[in-house]
Amino acid sequence: MDGFTILYQKDGNGGKVEIPSDKTIKDTKDFTVQFYVTNSNYDQCTEIPLGNSISVNGENQRTSLSRDMISEGSCVSKQEFLVKLKNGLDSTVYTVKYTLHPDDPPEDFVGTLTLSSNVAFEVNLNITTTLPDCPTTELTIKSYTSDKIQTIVETDLPERCQQKEQPNPPTNVHKCVGSKCEVPTSLSQISNEYKNKNITNLFIELYDDANLDELDVSVTEELHIYIKEGKVTGKVTYKNVDTDIAIWGDEKVLSNIAVEMKSSGKLVEIKGLPEKIPLTVFQYPIKELTIDYGSYVKKGDIVTAYYLPSPNAIETVNLKISDGVFTSKVHEKVKATYTNVEAKKLRKAMLRHKGGKMAIKEGGNEEEETSEIYLYKYKIGENKSNVGLIVGVVVAVVVVIVIIVVVVFLVLKKKKKNDSSSSK
Numbered sequence: 001m002d003g004f005t006i007l008y009q010k011d012g013n014g015g016k017v018e019i020p021s022d023k024t025i026k027d028t029k030d031f032t033v034q035f036y037v038t039n040s041n042y043d044q045c046t047e048i049p050l051g052n053s054i055s056v057n058g059e060n061q062r063t064s065l066s067r068d069m070i071s072e073g074s075c076v077s078k079q080e081f082l083v084k085l086k087n088g089l090d091s092t093v094y095t096v097k098y099t100l101h102p103d104d105p106p107e108d109f110v111g112t113l114t115l116s117s118n119v120a121f122e123v124n125l126n127i128t129t130t131l132p133d134c135p136t137t138e139l140t141i142k143s144y145t146s147d148k149i150q151t152i153v154e155t156d157l158p159e160r161c162q163q164k165e166q167p168n169p170p171t172n173v174h175k176c177v178g179s180k181c182e183v184p185t186s187l188s189q190i191s192n193e194y195k196n197k198n199i200t201n202l203f204i205e206l207y208d209d210a211n212l213d214e215l216d217v218s219v220t221e222e223l224h225i226y227i228k229e230g231k232v233t234g235k236v237t238y239k240n241v242d243t244d245i246a247i248w249g250d251e252k253v254l255s256n257i258a259v260e261m262k263s264s265g266k267l268v269e270i271k272g273l274p275e276k277i278p279l280t281v282f283q284y285p286i287k288e289l290t291i292d293y294g295s296y297v298k299k300g301d302i303v304t305a306y307y308l309p310s311p312n313a314i315e316t317v318n319l320k321i322s323d324g325v326f327t328s329k330v331h332e333k334v335k336a337t338y339t340n341v342e343a344k345k346l347r348k349a350m351l352r353h354k355g356g357k358m359a360i361k362e363g364g365n366e367e368e369e370t371s372e373i374y375l376y377k378y379k380i381g382e383n384k385s386n387v388g389l390i391v392g393v394v395v396a397v398v399v400v401i402v403i404i405v406v407v408v409f410l411v412l413k414k415k416k417k418n419d420s421s422s423s424k
Contacts, residue, residue, distance in 0.1 A: 001065065008036070012032065016036055035065060037050050037070065043078050050065055080116055081117050082143060083143050083150075084112070084115075084149045085109070086112050086151040087113075091110065095127070096109040096110075100123060102124075106126055107322070125141065130218060139156060172200065173203070178208030187214040198219075199219045200219070200222075201222040202217060202223045204226065206226065208230045211234040216237075219238070223236075235257065238260065243279070248283045250283075251283075251284040255287055273373075283310075284308065285308060285315065289317050290318040293320060295322045299381040300379070302331055302378070303319070304377050307373050309372065310374065311335075324381075328378040329378075331379040336374075
């Protein structure tokens, strides 16, 4: 009877008291004893009689107590209210956050969400989108008692917030900026061409002056920028979570640009490298890096923010989480060495594998060399949390009545499935 408080009362008089610590109930004359149980995790379960009273006369007695002795309709499982949601919206177009109370900070809703309570409740969804002329959509989901999973789809949104058509997104897009390009373009032209579209992979080579503020695109997997010539300034903003980021160029050029991105803290493996690496790499330190981790990480967590072939860290690194923004200094720098093809062929040699791993393509005529990279780790704010180990000990309770004694053994029976419950 784990979790139940066991009480007793003698001769139907006086208050009900817990079984004494020495497991013995004493008296000098014949008496009756009635046992009761209480468990706040169940409905109708306060001082419920446990079987009939026991008469004790003349000699020691033993009895067994079990949950089967609780009367029908008492100590029943509390009703559980649920909300089970699946985010069926395109994550490259829609951003979904949820709250349980108006004063709570919104939490990211990616994939599935399961919430439960012993009382009815509501979940408030806040949905924003990259689609034009679409305001924020707010949905309220009321809890229910069934085990159904509710999927949030576009038809749950106002018509103007639904994609009218869903063509296959552009996959591998290669663009070149500058007069040396065979088909020259500009960052603003790229932005206009792919407005309200999602590109899977975008690779840009720059041979002329450019302002990265003019690049306004949505890239779901890889956005790599290769600065060959020219003066490049401004900030490039990566709109989607866990976009693979790489910017290559000389040290002076990279020192003038900034990057803002979103990340879940994801790390990937590279063959031949013992350390997992983030999806963010720069050839040299950039001017400023801002990473929005949302609710994926919390204050006190250590994140591997980026890596460089350079031993010098980025001077200004801003780390955003739900609790605020922290401008952090390097917590740890990890040096890793691996054999790699020459840098100009790195992009072609890196292949994304199923399961989120990456590998260096072997063979071919590429020149190989041993390279060093540095992984930069940051601690977000102060870690004020304490980690404790809570050990639950199951103690068997034996009650002995001396002089005229009843010894009570609590029979621990396997809980039936429909009796199982947990405190919410």
